[in-house]
Amino acid sequence: MAQTKTNTEDYLRMYAQMVRIRTFEDTANQLYLSAKMPGLTHMYSGEEAVAVGICEALTTTDRITSTHRGHGHCVAKGAAFKEMFCELLGKEEGYCRGKGGSMHIADQFNGNLGANAIVGGSMGIATGSAFTAKMQGRDDVTVCFFGDGATAQGLLYEVMNMAALWKLPVIYACENNGYSEYTATAEIAAGSITARAEAFGIEAHQVDGQDVLAVNTLTQDLVARARKGEGPFFLELMTYRYHGHHVGDINREYYRSKDEERDWKDNRDPIVKFRGWLVDQGVASEAEIEAMNAEIKQDAAEAVEYALNARYPAESEVDMHVYADIEHALAPHTA
Amino acid sequence: MREITLSQAVNEALAEEMRRDDTVFIIGEDVAEAGTPFKVLSGLVEEFGTGRVVDTPIAEPGFMGLAVGAAMTGTRPVVDLMFGDFLYLIMDQLCNQAAKTHYMSGGKMRAPLVVRTNLGATRRSAAQHSQSLHALVAHIPGLKVALPSSAYEAKGLMKTAIRDNNPVVIFEDKLMYNDKAPVPEEEFLIPFGEANIKRPGTDITLIGTSSMVQVCEKAAEILSCEGIEAEVIDPRTIVPLDEATLLASAKKTSRVIVVDEGHQSYGVTGEIASRINEKAFYHLDAPVLRMGAMDVPVPFSPALEDLTVPTPEAVAEAARRLMSGEMIHAA
Ligand SMILES: Cc1ncc(C[n+]2csc(CCOP(=O)(O)OP(=O)(O)O)c2C)c(N)n1
Ligand SMILES: [Mg+2]
Numbered sequence: 001m002a003q004t005k006t007n008t009e010d011y012l013r014m015y016a017q018m019v020r021i022r023t024f025e026d027t028a029n030q031l032y033l034s035a036k037m038p039g040l041t042h043m044y045s046g047e048e049a050v051a052v053g054i055c056e057a058l059t060t061t062d063r064i065t066s067t068h069r070g071h072g073h074c075v076a077k078g079a080a081f082k083e084m085f086c087e088l089l090g091k092e093e094g095y096c097r098g099k100g101g102s103m104h105i106a107d108q109f110n111g112n113l114g115a116n117a118i119v120g121g122s123m124g125i126a127t128g129s130a131f132t133a134k135m136q137g138r139d140d141v142t143v144c145f146f147g148d149g150a151t152a153q154g155l156l157y158e159v160m161n162m163a164a165l166w167k168l169p170v171i172y173a174c175e176n177n178g179y180s181e182y183t184a185t186a187e188i189a190a191g192s193i194t195a196r197a198e199a200f201g202i203e204a205h206q207v208d209g210q211d212v213l214a215v216n217t218l219t220q221d222l223v224a225r226a227r228k229g230e231g232p233f234f235l236e237l238m239t240y241r242y243h244g245h246h247v248g249d250i251n252r253e254y255y256r257s258k259d260e261e262r263d264w265k266d267n268r269d270p271i272v273k274f275r276g277w278l279v280d281q282g283v284a285s286e287a288e289i290e291a292m293n294a295e296i297k298q299d300a301a302e303a304v305e306y307a308l309n310a311r312y313p314a315e316s317e318v319d320m321h322v323y324a325d326i327e328h329a330l331a332p333h334t335a
Numbered sequence: 336m337r338e339i340t341l342s343q344a345v346n347e348a349l350a351e352e353m354r355r356d357d358t359v360f361i362i363g364e365d366v367a368e369a370g371t372p373f374k375v376l377s378g379l380v381e382e383f384g385t386g387r388v389v390d391t392p393i394a395e396p397g398f399m400g401l402a403v404g405a406a407m408t409g410t411r412p413v414v415d416l417m418f419g420d421f422l423y424l425i426m427d428q429l430c431n432q433a434a435k436t437h438y439m440s441g442g443k444m445r446a447p448l449v450v451r452t453n454l455g456a457t458r459r460s461a462a463q464h465s466q467s468l469h470a471l472v473a474h475i476p477g478l479k480v481a482l483p484s485s486a487y488e489a490k491g492l493m494k495t496a497i498r499d500n501n502p503v504v505i506f507e508d509k510l511m512y513n514d515k516a517p518v519p520e521e522e523f524l525i526p527f528g529e530a531n532i533k534r535p536g537t538d539i540t541l542i543g544t545s546s547m548v549q550v551c552e553k554a555a556e557i558l559s560c561e562g563i564e565a566e567v568i569d570p571r572t573i574v575p576l577d578e579a580t581l582l583a584s585a586k587k588t589s590r591v592i593v594v595d596e597g598h599q600s601y602g603v604t605g606e607i608a609s610r611i612n613e614k615a616f617y618h619l620d621a622p623v624l625r626m627g628a629m630d631v632p633v634p635f636s637p638a639l640e641d642l643t644v645p646t647p648e649a650v651a652e653a654a655r656r657l658m659s660g661e662m663i664h665a666a
Binding site for chain 1: 358387397436443445499
């Protein structure tokens, strides 16, 4: 079970994980800009304290479900750069052998049941994962990540109802980054988001999603209580995405101003904030932090280089994995 | 051999599998004390408790999604979807999530679950409680689709479905719940992808699914009195489909009618007919005929509803036309 983060090692790991996410995203963005990555991807930069604050309160056997903006959750839950970049590039050594890509990265070994390209699509899956834990008498907890836009999906209210009725160990984590694609949250969400959960009798909290310690402290408490059967819980994490909705969303002043973006980056950056705290508290020196940053940068560079040179899956893989226990779904019939 | 109803057969299959494997559970609306509106599950909650026979709110996408997540994490849910017509409500969770879990994860995750639901018209239930929608899910790679045609198949296919490591949709004909058939007392399973030759014959092949197997058998009796020996084949699962048995029969008789209760257009009949055309064309003496449900929403009035589903007489008449050579010119 997760311990209160009182020691240096835990703080430094939280910091490192946030930097790993930012570095992964910066590298992925470069892959897109240099036309080396097939398709599009949604950047998590700016929201790092949410994924890290929450996942650092979980163990490997606790599970998460993730979203189209899922690289942050994946890294925070313990995934490795190499397999992640391989997946983004559609390579054989990717987490899903290149069959999922950015929007479907799953890392079941670390308890990540997968990103999802259907907005709100994993709310049932997360609730079902918590159902398994309860049914099998295990004490693991599942966290369901989704955006503010996804709160408009009816599925959320169906599964919260069941989770509340059956006291399932699930935490619904709404990452409110102020926008659902190109539309401000205020235009798509009536009333209060936390009040919706409260209507089902679910304890709900709004928390500053740029403050990794606030997120982590609260989540640790909720996870411990969920393990004891006091769940479900709901979190609304106030945060901001730095990039466009996806990497191709460059000219976006028609829906949000550059001033607003600058304000979040300059005054509320989760990494800068936490770094300042670490130095103030004497947990790490500026030099130690710079060394960590450099090491992570180096890791990412090596992983991306590896992925760029890695093999694509063989053509024969196209009809593999359609069904479990059937090697090739389209193998010629015996006729 | 003892005879039991289709309803009892399903109940037995579920009870046996739940005794054998404690990760199997049933989830759906009014499945526990009520045992479903069709009473198929009566008695199961008494044996297995409400922890494994789970009553849900009326939230089909919700409990379907929950089942996907439960399946992905080590259980084997049997989702009870009260009417096949409600498939439209669970499409995202079934087709975007469950069906693609194994593929999108490169084989690392899987969703072994069963959706048990029903099909069949002529129950005077009108357009939203009478549809046969198995073609919708058969279209989706990653799903398997079973269509039992009697109590025997209902039991054997259900047991196989529960043990399968993939999402399986099994459609029971809701008009057959009280129909009895011989079902062995001892345990048996029916493998997927093995068609059953219900009646051997030499002159024409009638391929029927689910409710239409009986229709084809009755048509074969009518035809036999006229000296036409029809072979009746039940594919039992349409995904996977036992092409080999269907093609061998087509090559032998050289005339084929495919009968299925789904709408005729863009449906199961068209798919099977075209596979036979592609792979047995030079053995055929006539075009392969499709007979599905009429392409109209199922009407309420008995006077209209009965017109929409293939009948033994209509199948026999189509067979006569094929035998007479008329269809060669019609084609
Ligand atoms: C069911 C569904 N509808 C629409 C989309 C297209 N879409 C992708 S992301 C997105 C916005 C989601 O907003 P939010 O939930 O706030 O997540 P964020 O992108 O802000 O992280 C939309 C509309 C989709 N993928 N799935
Ligand atoms: Mg958003």
